[in-house]
Amino acid sequence: MASQTTTDEQITQLVQKGDNQAFGFLVEKYEASIKRYARKFTQDPETINDITQTVFLKAFSHINSFNAKLKFSSWLYRIAHNELVNFLKKKKELPLFDFDTFWPHSAPGKKELENETEKIMMRETFEKCLAKIPAKYKEVINFYYLEDLSYEEIANILRIPISTIGVRLKRGKTILRKLCHTTKIYGTTNKK
Amino acid sequence: MEQPIKNNFIAQKVMDKIKTDKIKIKPKLYFIFRTAVYFGLVAFCFCLAIFLASFLVFATKINQFSFLLLFLLCWALLLVIGGTFLAKKFSFFYKKPLAISLIIFIGATLISSAIVLRTTLHNELLERSQKNNWPILSPLYRSGCGCQDHCGIK
Numbered sequence: 175m176a177s178q179t180t181t182d183e184q185i186t187q188l189v190q191k192g193d194n195q196a197f198g199f200l201v202e203k204y205e206a207s208i209k210r211y212a213r214k215f216t217q218d219p220e221t222i223n224d225i226t227q228t229v230f231l232k233a234f235s236h237i238n239s240f241n242a243k244l245k246f247s248s249w250l251y252r253i254a255h256n257e258l259v260n261f262l263k264k265k266k267e268l269p270l271f272d273f274d275t276f277w278p279h280s281a282p283g284k285k286e287l288e289n290e291t292e293k294i295m296m297r298e299t300f301e302k303c304l305a306k307i308p309a310k311y312k313e314v315i316n317f318y319y320l321e322d323l324s325y326e327e328i329a330n331i332l333r334i335p336i337s338t339i340g341v342r343l344k345r346g347k348t349i350l351r352k353l354c355h356t357t358k359i360y361g362t363t364n365k366k
Numbered sequence: 367m368e369q370p371i372k373n374n375f376i377a378q379k380v381m382d383k384i385k386t387d388k389i390k391i392k393p394k395l396y397f398i399f400r401t402a403v404y405f406g407l408v409a410f411c412f413c414l415a416i417f418l419a420s421f422l423v424f425a426t427k428i429n430q431f432s433f434l435l436l437f438l439l440c441w442a443l444l445l446v447i448g449g450t451f452l453a454k455k456f457s458f459f460y461k462k463p464l465a466i467s468l469i470i471f472i473g474a475t476l477i478s479s480a481i482v483l484r485t486t487l488h489n490e491l492l493e494r495s496q497k498n499n500w501p502i503l504s505p506l507y508r509s510g511c512g513c514q515d516h517c518g519i520k
Binding site (some may be wrong): 189190194195197201202205209223226227230231234235236237238239244275276277278279329330333334335336338356 | 375376377379380381383384385389390391392393394396397399454457460461462463465466
């Protein structure tokens with residue numbers, strides 16, 4: 175029987191054994207996170223709700239593929255990532271092939287990206303300018319700065335090399351700085 | 367004990383679908399089978415690439431390099447690339463850049479082909495394909511080796 179002190183992984187084991195109602199704990203716990211993630215890619219509330227619902231329904235139907243020794247949240251984000259990729263492909267917002275994951279990179283050191291003050295500033299900057307950033311940078315910035323996941327966790331969600339994550343974070347930050355700096359100088363457009 | 371769903375639209379909809387059996391849990395066997403199929407496909411691509419690569423070298427020793435052998439070389443490369451993309455499903459490969467995975471695959475194919483060439487596999491297949499009329503193999507060895515019967519065999 176699931177309770178507030180049961181871990182996510184223990185709850186999934188209950189669901190795998192047949193306690194379908196226990197899945198409700200997981201839906202309640204992660205609904206806001208998944209919606210927040212989806213909101214980075216679309217502002218339409220109906221689309222966000224549809225994607226969120228689909229993510230949880232897929233998670234339920236595929237629960238037997240989850241290994242309880244791993245983190246449930248990473249697995250759920252993986253499903254959400256796949257749904258958002260399908261959504262973006264329909265809108266033709268994703269390239270056919272991403273060369274970021276092809277070549278090895280010497281990733282920027284983690285110290286460069288883990289300063290706490292910088293993290294807080296990045297979160298605020300990201301929220302202001304996220305609509306203009308390409309999807310592949312949005313994801314890693316969202317997971318690293320807003321969801322506070324590690325490189326390893328992000329690599330498992332996105333199924334890309336860890337070095338690519340460091341490179342995307344660095345490039346994403348550069349783009350954000352340029353965009354937000356421009357917005358600050360020129361203000362918002364079409365003001366009347 | 368039933369989990370009380372708070373005033374939560376998405377959670378309510380999801381749990382309603384689960385309660386009314388509109389969505390069912392896929393059995394574990396389905397995922398085991400799917401993983402086995404993926405693994406089988408990767409292994410098939412790899413094995414076929416090794417066979418083609420070793421056949422190319424074997425045939426070139428008997429006959430001149432021909433258009434057919436060039437065609438088979440392209441197929442071997444496609445199989446290696448296809449196998450690498452399929453293998454991206456597994457963490458050992460997706461944690462590495464694609465270029466490194468390709469190098470590993472190509473390297474493994476070349477080393478394995480060299481090992482196969484040291485065996486009598488191709489000689490035996492050539493002999494048997496000439497005695498019997500096997501589909502695919504007989505025309506492959508005849509055209510690739512450029513002979514009709516009893517060639518390349520001592």
